[in-house]
Amino acid sequence: MTHDRDILLTLFDRELREHARPDGPGVRVERTADVVRQAGAADDWNGVVWSSPGLDAVRADAAIAEQVEHFTALGRDAFEWKLYAHDRPADLGQRLVRAGFVAEPPETLLVAPVADLPTAVELPEGVTLRTVTDAAGVELMAAAHERAFGSDGSRLRHQVLARLAAAPDSFVGVLAMVGDEPVSSARMELYPGTGFAGLWGGGTVEPWRGRGIYRALVAYRARIAAERGFRYLQVDATDLSRPILQRLGFRVLTTTTPYVYRRRA
Template sequence: MNEQPPQNHESLLAVFDREMREHARPDGPGVRVERTGDVVRQAGAAHDWNGVVWSSPDLDAVRADAAIAAQVAHCVERGYDEFEWKLYAHDRPADLGARLLAAGFEAEDPETLLVAPVADLPTEVVLPDGIRLRTVRDEADVELMALAHEQAFGADRTRLRHQVLARLKEDPDHFVGVLAMAGDEPVSSARMELYGGTGFAGLWGGGTVQEWRGRGVYRALVAFRARIAAERGFRYLQVDATEQSRPILQRLGFTVLGTTTPYLYRPTS
């Protein structure tokens, strides 16, 4: 883990594709990563994240359609309510997104893939007045984390609560959760996945409630997690960023490597 990280776009993207996609690790207890045909997918229970994380870079039209059909069948066979194909802008064939749509997948909003060498990032935590940070340690903290996430993103908190509780109970060494608190109220939450066997840690969440946005809470959460990643010897931080957080991350030293779009398949009942 002590080798010098590559600095150019192509090299960083190649490292990311190899370590985080083609040789992906399970993102939680009870799930597994499978290479089947031309794709690598994660498979778990219905409440886990299930989907394709990598497809062969030489995938052609015929093999792409066959791979898509196989993943749809896998989704139906496992009884999933939802299955995701995580498509990156450089994936092939060039019309893979259109082929997923034709097979019944639905495209969500694209996000920007950003990566930064940990050594290049600020790790000093600067907080606005009235805010303190604390790590997520127990079930009560998980409830606060899920509440902050729901209020910041307007998303249901059920799946996040389940996943974080499972990580704390069964794999706490590869997970960091953090809360930003204003008094007794959670105003932001974030998490970091530490991908053992790779040089990468992933930043997730980081949503802040409306009244606390623009005051540096998000930057403080990034610095807090970057410091922990550095202490544990990880070389890179990776983020799938919304347009709200992308400019902040670029100012902090992250490099844009492309975009990623979730394509979701939801079987009809």
């Protein structure tokens, strides 16, 4: 079977964006004529995941204004419009900025057929893997995330605890441990009814970078995805992880940029 870029991108758009499913308990996916959005509590991800390829200038501005009104009425302090490079109209990002959104650093969307990925887990000496199955594991995951990325892990705690409680079979969390210390964490979201699973996280604390831990966590999750019958792995990659993923067999499909709207005081 060919894994042509355009075919994969069309499949991704249809299965994970246009027909998106809630990414956790207590959230809902809403569909309007021009967008698909997710709404939940303040600690959930709130935002637009898909916009109609038929948007023109007038419809785009109307859709943007509608989302600002919608999420503001829900009392959300912030929400995201997840824009992909092929979304239309071509100046949609500029229109979002004019409406008060702020662009965050872009990421690269990569996809790989699971069957083509290495699944042998090779760890440096002294490092072991531990799956995340309870609140104690979630705390270790959040601690590794905070140390690796330098950002607050409160939202991650909330989302992973909720997922473990309500839908543990759709989530895989893994830690790389040195003794009792978490030095890296990663997770995989399984999207039932699609051929895709998504890789998220993968942050490693500074002293342990460059030793193959990131690659090992990818291989571990690829093996589980294969065992559970998923055909593709998807990653929104930073510039740091993109070259590693490409060496493992991931293909670049496009770029994605978060445009964030924050409610004014």
